[in-house]
Amino acid sequence: MIRASSHIASMSPYAVAQLDTPSGKRLVSLAQNESLRPPSPNAITLAQAAMTGGHLYPDPSWKDLRSVLSQQYKIPFDDILCGNGSMELIACIAYAFADEKNAVLAPAHAYPFFQTATQLARARFDTAPEHNGCVCVDALLTAQQPDTRILFLANPGNPTGTRISRGEIRRLRDEMRDDVLLVIDEAYGEFADHLNEPVFDLVNRGNTVVLRTFSKAYGLAGLRVGWGVFPAMIAEQIRKVMNPSNISLAGQAAAKAALEDQCYMQDTCVMTANLRDDFIIRLRRAGYDLPDSFTNFVLIRLKDAEEAKSLDLALRKEGLVLRAQGGAGLPNCLRVTVGVADDLDMAADVLEHWIKEVRP
Ligand SMILES: *Cc1c(COP(=O)(O)O)cnc(C)c1O
Numbered sequence: 001m002i003r004a005s006s007h008i009a010s011m012s013p014y015a016v017a018q019l020d021t022p023s024g025k026r027l028v029s030l031a032q033n034e035s036l037r038p039p040s041p042n043a044i045t046l047a048q049a050a051m052t053g054g055h056l057y058p059d060p061s062w063k064d065l066r067s068v069l070s071q072q073y074k075i076p077f078d079d080i081l082c083g084n085g086s087m088e089l090i091a092c093i094a095y096a097f098a099d100e101k102n103a104v105l106a107p108a109h110a111y112p113f114f115q116t117a118t119q120l121a122r123a124r125f126d127t128a129p130e131h132n133g134c135v136c137v138d139a140l141l142t143a144q145q146p147d148t149r150i151l152f153l154a155n156p157g158n159p160t161g162t163r164i165s166r167g168e169i170r171r172l173r174d175e176m177r178d179d180v181l182l183v184i185d186e187a188y189g190e191f192a193d194h195l196n197e198p199v200f201d202l203v204n205r206g207n208t209v210v211l212r213t214f215s216k217a218y219g220l221a222g223l224r225v226g227w228g229v230f231p232a233m234i235a236e237q238i239r240k241v242m243n244p245s246n247i248s249l250a251g252q253a254a255a256k257a258a259l260e261d262q263c264y265m266q267d268t269c270v271m272t273a274n275l276r277d278d279f280i281i282r283l284r285r286a287g288y289d290l291p292d293s294f295t296n297f298v299l300i301r302l303k304d305a306e307e308a309k310s311l312d313l314a315l316r317k318e319g320l321v322l323r324a325q326g327g328a329g330l331p332n333c334l335r336v337t338v339g340v341a342d343d344l345d346m347a348a349d350v351l352e353h354w355i356k357e358v359r360p
Contacts, residue, residue: 007100007122014116015327025319030337030347032323033158033297035219036272037340040261043220043254050253058249065247065256069227072259075200079229081238082255084246086187086213086226089238091117093150093209096237097181098123102147107135109160111185112327114152123149127329133291133299134162137172144177151176154185156192159328159335161293166196173202181234182208188295190217191269195294206231216296217265217272218258223248225255272296276338279348286352287359297337300351305331307358314354320347 003009017031038044062082070077083089094117098104103124106114110127118125128143130136135157144151153172156163173182184199189212202208211228215221225247230238247255258265280290280298289301300322302308308324312334315322320343325333336347 007119011119017323019321021316021319021321028320028343028346030339030343031321033216033337034221035268036338037219037268039219039254040258040264042261043257046257047250047254050249053249057245058247058252060244062247062252065252068256068259073200075229079203081228081230081235082247083226084243085215085224086211087113088246089211089226089228091120092238092241093183094118094121095241098149102149103145104150104152105143105148106152109328109330110152111154111158133160135164137168140172141175148180150181150183152183152185154187156188156294159299159325160291161295161297161299162291163192163294166199169199173208178207183211185211187213187216190265191296192294200229203229203231209234214255214258217269219268220254220258223251223254225251272338275341275344279344282348283351287355297335300334300336302332308332308334311354315350318350320350
């Protein structure tokens, strides 16, 4: 009999969005935190143009893309690694820096892929409680164990949408053990950049990594490009576990062009924030409990898992798919991606109707 490795056999598959809706209904997916609009037209044009060289392997060191990243974010060229989405970078960090003899720590309601990556590396996954839907630095410090090797933290967080300040991140780094690798995942960083100074300089300490992605604010989720800033010694180890030709020609070309069109990305962030905040106001008025969001999604907190399930079903009946949050330890919550105005209106109509029925 063929047997999978025991740590793989005992894992559940990653819970991807279930996008099935009743037949005859148009699918409205608000489930995956995708951008509300297509990529910058420049990115589309350059990705298409890159296809003429499609018989050749892509640049394994992403030089064109890295040099624009380096200029745009004022980061040393040599500190940048690019991934097939930031998910690849997260998995490679776990592979390279944790194993069955140690542990990975994350906030209790963190991005579920941190746990998946930890399981792939055979390490133990520890969590620290959050407070009022927000990452708690003190709880993370208390939850550190002698065998903790990596601390993963998304800021702003997914699925909570909340954020902690640069000062809190700095305090976490100052008070954590120096030999624990801190990974700050800023997948939604562009949506909050106007509120905060960047944290890229923490990478200079040699034990901190900052990740970003083109999947959210830049709208390139389907092209799979993530990136991060790494101390040299960390980058050297990560490269060993990465696919050496990880980002397609089209992906590299699109990401570079998207980066060169900052106006388009910033407009996307402003449009998203306006729709998001109107949606939050409308739902709070209807009686829903939602935290403020600093991302392109909002979290709806219901009474319990049963309510969340019933609301999910009511929405699916109309073709609307949100994301259940059991995997992030929030079975009473549904996450709504900020889509185009018509789709959000449609969701808000169903949500208003539902709450009147269950809490008259
Ligand atoms: C969406 C998301 C990612 C994954 O992004 P890709 O670059 O598409 O792999 C990583 N971290 C968080 C917190 C996310 O929400």
